[in-house]
Amino acid sequence: MKTDSIFYNLFQAFPSIFFELINRSPEEAASYEFTSREVKQLAFRLDGLFLPKTNEPDKPFYLVEVQFQPDASLYYRLFAELFLFLKQYQPPHPWQIVVIYANRPIEREQPLHFGNLLALNQVRRIYLDELGEAAERSLGVGVVKLVIEPEETAGQLARHLIEQAQQQLNDEAVQRDLINLIETIIVYKLPQKSREEIAAMLGLSELKKTRFYQEVFEEGKQEGKQEAKLETVLALLQLGLTSAQIAEALQLPLELVQQTAQQTTRKAMSFSEQNVATFIELLTRQRSLFTPEYLAELDQVVEPLPDDITEISKALSSWLKKHPRIREAQLTLIPNPNDSGEKAPGSKEGNVKTPNYELNKQTLKNAIQQSSSSQDSQSSNSGS
Numbered sequence: 001m002k003t004d005s006i007f008y009n010l011f012q013a014f015p016s017i018f019f020e021l022i023n024r025s026p027e028e029a030a031s032y033e034f035t036s037r038e039v040k041q042l043a044f045r046l047d048g049l050f051l052p053k054t055n056e057p058d059k060p061f062y063l064v065e066v067q068f069q070p071d072a073s074l075y076y077r078l079f080a081e082l083f084l085f086l087k088q089y090q091p092p093h094p095w096q097i098v099v100i101y102a103n104r105p106i107e108r109e110q111p112l113h114f115g116n117l118l119a120l121n122q123v124r125r126i127y128l129d130e131l132g133e134a135a136e137r138s139l140g141v142g143v144v145k146l147v148i149e150p151e152e153t154a155g156q157l158a159r160h161l162i163e164q165a166q167q168q169l170n171d172e173a174v175q176r177d178l179i180n181l182i183e184t185i186i187v188y189k190l191p192q193k194s195r196e197e198i199a200a201m202l203g204l205s206e207l208k209k210t211r212f213y214q215e216v217f218e219e220g221k222q223e224g225k226q227e228a229k230l231e232t233v234l235a236l237l238q239l240g241l242t243s244a245q246i247a248e249a250l251q252l253p254l255e256l257v258q259q260t261a262q263q264t265t266r267k268a269m270s271f272s273e274q275n276v277a278t279f280i281e282l283l284t285r286q287r288s289l290f291t292p293e294y295l296a297e298l299d300q301v302v303e304p305l306p307d308d309i310t311e312i313s314k315a316l317s318s319w320l321k322k323h324p325r326i327r328e329a330q331l332t333l334i335p336n337p338n339d340s341g342e343k344a345p346g347s348k349e350g351n352v353k354t355p356n357y358e359l360n361k362q363t364l365k366n367a368i369q370q371s372s373s374s375q376d377s378q379s380s381n382s383g384s
Helices: 003-013 015-021 026-031 074-089 111-118 133-137 139-146 151-168 172-189 195-201 211-238 243-250 254-268 271-285 292-302 309-321 324-331 361-383
Strands: 032-039 044-052 061-067 095-101 123-127
Touching: 003 015, 003 032, 003 044, 003 061, 003 139, 003 172, 015 026, 015 032, 015 095, 015 139, 026 032, 061 074, 074 095, 074 111, 074 271, 111 123, 133 139, 139 151, 139 172, 151 172, 172 195, 243 254, 271 309, 271 324, 271 361, 292 309, 292 361, 309 324
Parallel strands: 061 095, 095 123
Antiparallel strands: 032 044, 044 061
16 A cells, blocks of 8 residues: 555645644644655655745744654664755755654664654654544544554545545535545555445445536546646746747646746755845845945855855855845745745845846856946946
8 A cells, every 4th residue: 555655645635634643733734835855965855845835934844754664774764864955955944854653663763873863852753543532533634544544444434534524624626635535545445446346335426426526526627637737838848849839739828838837947946046046136136235345255255166056055055144134135035835926025026036047156256246346336426
């Protein structure tokens, strides 16, 4: 049974369930994006990340791991991934690790190396078989518990959860999606049964014949078609097609294609790239923040650096710590993961656009020099 993919699909579709699991308000999910990030040094990807959508420093990001088999190397890998992620992205948030186990015997603690880390409040371990009353009170937590429910009683629990969903969820599309997810879990748990048999077992056969279900299902299919088209946009751009050609071929509004292309490119930028790009944007658009002394400092900081975005980003971050006013201005420009082009909170000019120039050391030096030249020009004009 592919438990990890089920959980990641669950958190993607219903992020509020994760926050219920860790005893937080499900409303907090609105402030987070469930996503993945690549760590370049070892060419691996963190698949379970809840990243805050804003730069509020008190909001942690969550690294989620689902473990249903004993793995003696789990904590070696997990903490290595965490610290490499911190090194590469240097996120402006504290970290939290959440490991979800089917039960305690699966866990391999390795106390010699990780005892102190596991004792931190930043590390949460959840054992699904110990959820108890929480699973009975919460529909979302109940769906999570269904994953480990014995086959003999899984059908009964699934029917109970479906009834709960029908009673508690007013949004028809959300209700449909959750019922489909419950059905999918049962399909994985009972691979010997057909979809039709499972639908009958769960009492879904009649439901799927109703006008309500058919209308909502058809609406979901249309949404899926639109989403599939949008996922094709970047691939077609990479083949050299223009936004206008793509819009015509996919029968999509041109504005939507352009917006999708920009959002996809932004999300592909690493934290270091965003850090450098927004800093250059500040130098270009908010030159008044930089005194001649600041620019001279920056020139000295940048000059000895290698032409490596990660190293440049780290140096800029260190410099910004000494200049909180500039750092605060920069944070309003860093795009949110779900940014759709709106202005960032506190920003007068809107979020930084995807750069149409190559991000490298020379580009940064040019921006510093241009800002310095502009100030020299203004000084000479005011003095004449």
